[in-house]
Amino acid sequence: MDVSDAALVAQTQAGDGNAFRVLVERHSRKIYRLAFRLTGNEADAEDVVQEAFLKAYRNLGNFNGQSQFSSWIYSIASNHALDLLKSRKRRPVQSLTEEQESSGPQLTNLLASGTPDPERLASGNEMRQVIVVALDEMTPQERVAFTLRHFEGRCMEEIGASLQLTTGATRNAVFRAVQKVRRALHLVEGGPPWRTKAESGT
Amino acid sequence: MADESGIRHITEEEMICHYYGEESPGGLQAHLDECRQCSEEFSTLKRAMAAVDSFAAPNPPPDFEERTWRAIVQRDGSLAGRAAWWRRLLFPKRLMWAGGLAAMVIGAFLAGRLSITPRVTETAAAPEAVRERLLVAALSDHLEQSERLLLEIDNSELNDERQVAENLLAANRLYRQTAALEGKSSLATTLDDLERVLTDVAHAPDRPTAAQVRQLQARIEDQQLLFKVQMLGQRLRQLNQQPIERKG
Numbered sequence: 001m002d003v004s005d006a007a008l009v010a011q012t013q014a015g016d017g018n019a020f021r022v023l024v025e026r027h028s029r030k031i032y033r034l035a036f037r038l039t040g041n042e043a044d045a046e047d048v049v050q051e052a053f054l055k056a057y058r059n060l061g062n063f064n065g066q067s068q069f070s071s072w073i074y075s076i077a078s079n080h081a082l083d084l085l086k087s088r089k090r091r092p093v094q095s096l097t098e099e100q101e102s103s104g105p106q107l108t109n110l111l112a113s114g115t116p117d118p119e120r121l122a123s124g125n126e127m128r129q130v131i132v133v134a135l136d137e138m139t140p141q142e143r144v145a146f147t148l149r150h151f152e153g154r155c156m157e158e159i160g161a162s163l164q165l166t167t168g169a170t171r172n173a174v175f176r177a178v179q180k181v182r183r184a185l186h187l188v189e190g191g192p193p194w195r196t197k198a199e200s201g202t
Numbered sequence: 203m204a205d206e207s208g209i210r211h212i213t214e215e216e217m218i219c220h221y222y223g224e225e226s227p228g229g230l231q232a233h234l235d236e237c238r239q240c241s242e243e244f245s246t247l248k249r250a251m252a253a254v255d256s257f258a259a260p261n262p263p264p265d266f267e268e269r270t271w272r273a274i275v276q277r278d279g280s281l282a283g284r285a286a287w288w289r290r291l292l293f294p295k296r297l298m299w300a301g302g303l304a305a306m307v308i309g310a311f312l313a314g315r316l317s318i319t320p321r322v323t324e325t326a327a328a329p330e331a332v333r334e335r336l337l338v339a340a341l342s343d344h345l346e347q348s349e350r351l352l353l354e355i356d357n358s359e360l361n362d363e364r365q366v367a368e369n370l371l372a373a374n375r376l377y378r379q380t381a382a383l384e385g386k387s388s389l390a391t392t393l394d395d396l397e398r399v400l401t402d403v404a405h406a407p408d409r410p411t412a413a414q415v416r417q418l419q420a421r422i423e424d425q426q427l428l429f430k431v432q433m434l435g436q437r438l439r440q441l442n443q444q445p446i447e448r449k450g
Contacts, residue, residue, distance in 0.1 A: 017281050020281065021271055024267065024270055024271050024274065025267040025271070028262075028266060028267050028270045029262060029266060029267070032259070032262045032266065033259035034259075036259040036260065037257065037259050042260065042262075045259075046262075046270075046273075049270055050270060050273050050274055050277070053270070053274050054274055054277055054278055057274070057278065057281060058278070127253055127256050128256050128257060130253075131253065131254055131256060131257045132257065134254075135257070149222060150222075150251070150254060155224075156224060171215075171219070171224070174218070174222075175214070175215050175218055178218050178247075178250075178251075179214070181250055181251075181253075181254055182246075182247070182250045185250050185253060
């Protein structure tokens, strides 16, 4: 007998703070996972979650219910993470956890350590580090678009609407992000080169 | 530009679109089925994307929702005000004291009533008045908590309410017995009605059906229980605002 998000939003708009609490309890874990993938660390992820719900609460009067609350809060969280990533890009590359921070998961470091065993790559922490590096190589916009597309399964139109991009620009951001992932994996695994658009003749 | 054999292969962008189920050129799947080169490249893409899935987000701590809520409330005072009474409801540990507190207050009240030792000092009658005032305050608080619970049952389901009802039940029983002992029949009757509802809520199933919740709500409404509890609580609060008369 779960109360719908729409009903909870209406109750919150009518002054019931508890209804908003239920929304926080219902969505905060999912937002946390999204935020972690976007920011790469737990402290920033928690900050994104809190900031997203605060912004949502303060702007609930503008929420017209045309979209779902879950899409709306995702959009707010994504944009806050995007701002965070942009400000971070001006600083040295961040890493995932303290452990990884100390190990310095740069692709060059990984490559310098010798050709990794593919099996070890597939099962070990090294693969994860390659992905972390690839994510860090992305621009903030690419990372957000890619995360929303790949991990959250959002369609290009929805991502574009969230990030105020055209569908074409969103698609390009996702393409570039995927290329960076593939390049990182290719460099480490020594896989086959990828055919570019020009090479394929289209 | 096609390859030497004149075959137009699939571009990376088209393949990524296809991978994500986005709109892609017609005949792409047919080409993938026939072209070994593109098929292998598509497999490589799928492997790469599967590798990305290894980037799992950690599970937040078990109390993450509670922590998040507290942080939000701390940062926005207006939300704190709106949720204040709920926070009290949602911290059943506080209510765990209700039964014990009631027992202490009633115990002290009855001990004073039953005492036959004559008091001749200036404040001889004051202890009894204070005890009575304490009982009224405690009962008033009990009714306020019960009122919140009844309001919540009126509005939704029975998730946190069962624990709250269980905690209130023990105190209610003591208050009802005391009221009956003191000859306050009207008060005892209202507390008796309240006790039946509290019992039903406390023993409600994990997942009550909509019909069961509606039945409970109907009973509260039929008995005008919420109204009675509100009126009683209001009367007690007014009573407690009057100054204590001292006998000398």
